[in-house]
Amino acid sequence: MFDGISTQLLFGQVLIGLINGSFYAMLSLGLAIIFGLMSVVNFAHGAQYMLGAFIAWGLLNYLGVPYWGALFIAPEVVGAFGLVMERLILRPIQNLDHLYSLLATFAAVLIIEGLVRQEFGSTGLPYNSPLPGGVNLGFMFMPWYRLWVVVFSIVVCFGTYILIEHTKLGAYLRAANERPEIVESFGINVPRMISLTYAFGVGLAGLGGVLAAPIYQVSPSMGSNLMIVIFAVVVIGGMGSILGAILTGYLIGIVEGLTKVFYPEAANLVIFVIMIFALILRPNGLFSGKEGYK
Numbered sequence: 001m002f003d004g005i006s007t008q009l010l011f012g013q014v015l016i017g018l019i020n021g022s023f024y025a026m027l028s029l030g031l032a033i034i035f036g037l038m039s040v041v042n043f044a045h046g047a048q049y050m051l052g053a054f055i056a057w058g059l060l061n062y063l064g065v066p067y068w069g070a071l072f073i074a075p076e077v078v079g080a081f082g083l084v085m086e087r088l089i090l091r092p093i094q095n096l097d098h099l100y101s102l103l104a105t106f107a108a109v110l111i112i113e114g115l116v117r118q119e120f121g122s123t124g125l126p127y128n129s130p131l132p133g134g135v136n137l138g139f140m141f142m143p144w145y146r147l148w149v150v151v152f153s154i155v156v157c158f159g160t161y162i163l164i165e166h167t168k169l170g171a172y173l174r175a176a177n178e179r180p181e182i183v184e185s186f187g188i189n190v191p192r193m194i195s196l197t198y199a200f201g202v203g204l205a206g207l208g209g210v211l212a213a214p215i216y217q218v219s220p221s222m223g224s225n226l227m228i229v230i231f232a233v234v235v236i237g238g239m240g241s242i243l244g245a246i247l248t249g250y251l252i253g254i255v256e257g258l259t260k261v262f263y264p265e266a267a268n269l270v271i272f273v274i275m276i277f278a279l280i281l282r283p284n285g286l287f288s289g290k291e292g293y294k
Helices: 007-038 045-062 067-093 098-120 144-166 168-178 180-185 190-212 222-237 242-262 270-281
Strands: 134-136 141-143
Touching: 007 045, 007 144, 007 190, 007 222, 007 242, 045 067, 045 098, 045 190, 045 222, 067 098, 067 190, 098 222, 134 144, 141 144, 144 168, 144 190, 144 242, 168 180, 168 190, 180 190, 190 222, 222 242, 222 270, 242 270
Parallel strands: none
Antiparallel strands: 134 141
């Protein structure tokens, strides 16, 4: 099609990029929600994503709970862990500079990963796909499970966007960030709302971990390997921009896939090149000021 590049290869890489973009979008969405409401740079997001995968693995291997049960249980467990973390670590430093929350959550990453690595080792653990088989699209064989991940991710991401941007609850969340004293005058417990919002953002990371378990090996470093890309996605889209996190996540995944076709050597660098240009041309992010908390 393009100097020897086949249509099958091109569209195959676009789909692979869309699958990766599904994880980028979901994790970036959680980060954007947390930063948008709490102004917290949650460096522990990758570790919470990893916990979701390990909880799904543990539920299956120790309790016999299948994937479909873990899909609901694991995000709730990770979200509850987030509540404890917010109360014990983040709330005492909520009025300090962003650097303190970044350092605190980075310390949490080291502790969480160290404990998991000590218990399970560094070698990845397998998790069988709950949806075997697939469909032949002509240009590639698409496993059913990966198709499910893409569809489910889109539903979750845009459902969350609608919840935050177009419902009364979302209006309260945005108002709590800008004028908390007014929201409290309506009898709403703003600190509790903030805690639950952090738990929700963390739960999205845990949900992403469950989705990732059958695709990638479940390992202590799976979150750390992904987080630098996720932070780049959030910066490109705009810190605190909900729609920016979602759209940039999917777009970056597709761009990575296309780069592997035309210039494979740059596939791991292209996102950071885009980030540099985005920071130069639009420092607040491509979608800043269009919606979201900021």
